Amino acid sequence: MPRAVSGTVHKNRVKSVLKKTKGYRGARSKLYRTAKNAMIHALSYAYIGRKQKKRTFRQLWIARINGFCRNEGITYSSFINGLKKANINIDRKNLSNLAIENPEAFKELIAKAKAALN
Numbered sequence: 001m002p003r004a005v006s007g008t009v010h011k012n013r014v015k016s017v018l019k020k021t022k023g024y025r026g027a028r029s030k031l032y033r034t035a036k037n038a039m040i041h042a043l044s045y046a047y048i049g050r051k052q053k054k055r056t057f058r059q060l061w062i063a064r065i066n067g068f069c070r071n072e073g074i075t076y077s078s079f080i081n082g083l084k085k086a087n088i089n090i091d092r093k094n095l096s097n098l099a100i101e102n103p104e105a106f107k108e109l110i111a112k113a114k115a116a117l118n
Contacts, residue, residue, distance in 0.1 A: 061096040068099040072110045082113025 004010075014032050021028055021035040021042075028038040066076035074082075083090070088109065090098075099106040 058092060061092040064096040064099060065092060068103070068106060069110060072107060074110060074114060078117060079110060079113050082115075082117040083109065086112050086116035088112065 017032060017036050017039055018029070020039050023029060024035070024038055027034045029035060062076065065079070069076050069079045090109075095106070095109075098109070
């Protein structure tokens with residue numbers, strides 16, 4: 001039996017790969033073999049990027065909290081330690097938003113953390 005090279009399964013696979021690589025430069029969006037390689041790399045980078053996104057946002061929140069804490073004369077690490085000793089459980093994302101949107105409330109948290117450290 002001869003080998004089928006123009007079957008519907010193959011055509012659909014080619015179509016889906018070229019659809020996913022639409023907008024890539026040159027042959028990466030036109031030719032199946034190079035488009036498939038480009039798609040494989042892009043999907044692996046996207047997977048890695050989803051993991052890195054969590055790290056970079058946490059770094060951003062910590063930097064913001066540290067900046068606000070230093071203005072009040074306390075370091076980030078001692079602030080977090082004071083919050084833990086005071087049994088205040090707020091994640092860093094919400095602490096960062098609180099520092100930006102409501103600095104007065106954040107200053108109260110800093111005061112509680114300082115009190116818990118002493």
